[in-house]
Amino acid sequence: MKQTWIPAFAGMTVSLGMTMVFSAVAKEVAVDVGHYAAEPGVISASGVPEFEFNLALAAEVKTELEKDRIVVRLIGERGDYAVLHHRTRDARGAELFVSIHHDSVRERLLPQADRFAGFSLFISRLNPFPGKSLACASSIGARLKEGGFVPSRYHADPVLGEARPFADEANGVHYYDNLAVARSAAMASVLVEAGVIVNREEERRMRDPQVRRRIAAAVAAGVRECLAKELR
Numbered sequence: 550m551k552q553t554w555i556p557a558f559a560g561m562t563v564s565l566g567m568t569m570v571f572s573a574v575a576k577e578v579a580v581d582v583g584h585y586a587a588e589p590g591v592i593s594a595s596g597v598p599e600f601e602f603n604l605a606l607a608a609e610v611k612t613e614l615e616k617d618r619i620v621v622r623l624i625g626e627r628g629d630y631a632v633l634h635h636r637t638r639d640a641r642g643a644e645l646f647v648s649i650h651h652d653s654v655r656e657r658l659l660p661q662a663d664r665f666a667g668f669s670l671f672i673s674r675l676n677p678f679p680g681k682s683l684a685c686a687s688s689i690g691a692r693l694k695e696g697g698f699v700p701s702r703y704h705a706d707p708v709l710g711e712a713r714p715f716a717d718e719a720n721g722v723h724y725y726d727n728l729a730v731a732r733s734a735a736m737a738s739v740l741v742e743a744g745v746i747v748n749r750e751e752e753r754r755m756r757d758p759q760v761r762r763r764i765a766a767a768v769a770a771g772v773r774e775c776l777a778k779e780l781r
C-alpha cells in the first residue's frame with residue numbers, strides 16, 4: 550500500500566490520516582543569565598567572571614530549546630539586571646524559569662578548589678510549582694548524567710558545602726528554599742550550576758565549546774521532557 554508522508558513539527562513525519570495533536574500555544578521557557586555586569590558572580594580559576602560563562606551557556610541552551618520549537622525568553626543577557634525579582638517578573642507568561650550559573654566553593658576551601666567538580670541543581674519548596682520544579686530539575690540532572698556529567702554533591706555537606714538537603718540525590722538536585730529566582734517566580738523554577746569554575750581543570754572543560762554544547766543539549770532535553778508532563 551502506498552503511504553503518503555507529510556513533514557510535521559519537530560522534524561517528525563506523520564502519515565496522512567493520523568490524528569495530530571499539538572498544543573495551540575507554543576511552550577515558552579525563560580532562560581536567565583545569572584549575575585550582571587557590575588556584580589558578575591564567581592571569578593574563575595583563570596580570572597574570568599562567571600557572567601561570561603553563564604551568557605555563553607544560556608545562549609547555547611536557547612539554541613537547543615529552539616530546535617524543539619520551544620519559545621525562549623532570555624533574561625539578563627545584557628548584564629543589566631541588578632534586582633533579582635525583576636528577572637522573575639519579566640519572565641511572567643513562561644512555563645519554566647531556568648537560571649544558568651557556574652559554581653564556586655566556600656572561600657576557605659578555594660585553595661583546594663581543584664577537589665570540587667560537577668553540576669548541581671537547586672529548587673525551592675516555596676515556589677508555587679514545587680512538583681514541576683523538581684521534575685524539571687530531576688530530568689535535567691538525569692540528562693546531564695547520561696551526557697557523562699557528574700553531580701558535585703558537596704552542597705549537601707555541612708562542612709564542605711552549605712548542608713543543602715537533597716531533593717533528588719541521584720540526579721544532583723538540592724532544596725534551596727530561599728533562592729530568590731525560585732521563590733519569586735510565578736512559574737516552576739530551576740537553578741543550574743553547570744560546573745565548578747574555580748577548579749582549573751573544570752574551568753577548561755566549561756570553556757570548551759563542545760562541552761558547552763553537550764551541557765546545553767542535556768539541559769534542553771531535560772526541559773523538553775518535563776514540559777511534556779502535566780504537573781504542578
Ligand SMILES: [Zn+2]
Pocket residue numbers: 583584590591599650651
Ligand atoms: Zn552564580
